[in-house]
Amino acid sequence: MLTIKFFAVLRERLAVDQLQLDINKPISVAKLLEQLKSRSDKWHRELSRYDLLCAVNHEFAEPTQRVGNGDEVALFPPVTGG
């Protein structure tokens, strides 16, 4: 299974902190986002934020990176620590 985690304002607005999807063959993060956006208008709106960031297996990743079962993808807004 592919694990997708959501953080901060994105987690609150989607009302979900984690999803698991069965991905037959690896797909790009961009493609995964398109799949998630098709869930509903709300998902489409929230995942269309221009400033959305992505990590794959705990490292920042580009939308072109391919992911599959066993990977962990995280989606979150720009960070504000410190």
Add this chain to the structure above:
Amino acid sequence: MSVQVAVQTEDFDVADCYKTLAKHASCGAVATFSGLVRDDTGDLQALELEHYPQMTEKALQGIVAQAQQRWPLAAVTVIHRVGYLRVNEQIVFVGVASGHRDAAFAATSFIMDYLKTKAPFWKKEHYAEGSRWVAAKDSDTVAANRWE
């Protein structure tokens, strides 16, 4: 180089952090930075710090490793608190020990600039009338970009 990175709910003691940094023989300079919860409005009740547990320490270790490549460092300590913090509480500590002050000052700034833009922490402000997520600042991105 001696590196200490911690993400924790507990407070930290700057004097203890300093002693740990200052004990290295090659250390001629220690620079430290502490970030505190600031209240610009007068009615902030708490600041909530969320993070991505498996990624946070890895990101901080990576930032420290980059600092180590740029400057000759004897020791680095980075502590970032998470959870609910009240006004004037300590949020973050960055301390750098080096042979000379230039490297210690520069590495401390570098680590803070990168931490603010590349480590997965998010702040939420809680007020009596509700709460709001803190927006990322362009000025923080500009500060981080000056090192590239």
